[in-house]
Amino acid sequence: MLTEERIRELLENLSSQQYHEAIFGALKESDGQVYQLLKREYERRQNTLQLMAAENQCSMAVLAALGSVLQNKTAEGFVGARMHGGCEVVDDVESVAVSRAKETFGAQYANVQPHSGSQANQIVLTAILESGDRILSLALEQGGHYSHGSRISFTSKFFEVDNYYVDKESLLLDYDAVREQAVKFKPKLIICGASAYSRTIDFAKFREIAESVGAYLLADISHISGLVIAGAHPSSIDYAHFTTTSTYKPGGPRGGLIVMGKDYDQRIKVGTKDISLWEHIDKVTFPGVQGTPYFNNIAAKTVFFKETLSDEYRSRQFKIVKNAKRLASNLMDLGYEVVAGGTDNHMVLIDVANLRQGLTGPTAQKCLEECGIIVDMIHLPYEKSPSAAGGIRIGTPIVTKNGMGAKEMDSISALMDAVLRKVEPISDSEYRIDGALREKTQTKVKDLCSRFGMR
Ligand code: DSN
Secondary structure: OOOHHHHHHHHHOOOHHHHHHHHOHHHHHHOHHHHHHHHHHHHHHHHOEEOOOOOOOOOHHHHHHHOOHHHHOOOOEEOOEEOOOOOHHHHHHHHHHHHHHHHHHOOOEEEOOOOOHHHHHHHHHHHHOOOOOEEEEEOHHHOOOHHHOOOOOOHHHHOEEEEEOEOOOOOOEOHHHHHHHHHHHOOOEEEEOOOOOOOOOOHHHHHHHHHHHOOEEEEEOHHHHHHHHHOOOOOOOOOOOEEEEEOOOOOOOOOEEEEEOOOOOOEEEEOOEEEEHHHHHHHHHHHHHOOOOOHHHHHHHHHHHHHHOOHHHHHHHHHHHHHHHHHHHHHHHOOOEEHHHOOOOOEEEEEOOOOOOOOOHHHHHHHHHHOOEEOEEEOOOOOOOOOOOOEEEEEOHHHHHOOOOHHHHHHHHHHHHHHHHHOEEOOOOOEEOOHHHHHHHHHHHHHHHHHHOOO
């Protein structure tokens, strides 16, 4: 049988060029330019360390579903209630997707149609808020997300938004402060979940706060959804009225998902009708916000949901956390300030501005990238210099997927330290780096990647 493992074996000894010739023959023939771009991206990923907290690496089976004929199908609506003909196959695909998503998350309701995590949030906001209603969410510059009501996203045009902040000393979520603010602001929706928060989120406390002010609770667990699936982070499903996630961050295809636990059947008044929350979410998804769902994506999500049920997937989520903890503790030993004193999840946030005079997040990101180490610059809570982001965000999902463990985390922290200690900052975004150090680091990174790289 041609299992993924067998395919891996077959591809093991192929060079990047041969791999691409095998997989992308048709593309090469019809569009050499795009073929070359894909090849370059593949090589970039093979030769550099992917330490992106917001990325993962899907399986070949997921890639196959993404590249399938299902992308051609137009079919607005939901299973059994489409606006178009020829839907028998996509109805089956979506039915399996929904039932696997519910199993994966232990949910009562799953909506696999959102095109992205942001769009999943947009659907929930559209469903339960009227223009002018209030949202309380974590400030963007402290780890929140644009789609949580940020002043620079469309959300602030329609809703009144207030933010809660992490504690100034510990940089941890301060639930008492959130409660106080909720009592004062009286939001209709509280959003929890973050793009840059490395500690455990107490969804039960958020629900208690939401209940106390009569608000709905939305948990956007995009960053930690793989951990939630595996039990490596507490689940939001029965605490939040709505849980949303992007599906690529936990290791599936790009796309979004809305799941609901015990509140799925709660009633909501819509105009003169009294309907259940889940029915309302369906109606707002289509025709409220989206048209045809991407069925190739839904098929790929379906494949991914099956993968999440495996022992390999579940144990990997715990390894992701273990690797992140190792990186955090190594970097702290080397004198780095790790935000919130460490990590409980897949990400490590480092205050680089505090490490060296003149060093900024953008400079750190760029000089590491030049050496083959890919991270994100990030704004940190209460950072001193408002002119440039003061931190970097490191994530362990991809290196863990590729088989790296404690020994490799030690090598990675040493490689990062060698670069960040020696780089000479010139301005907020410019720097000088010794050519010999750059080449030496690139070689070490390539060597590490060649032993564990993407296949
Ligand atoms: N949430 C963004 C990030 O964390 O980078 C991606 O949408």
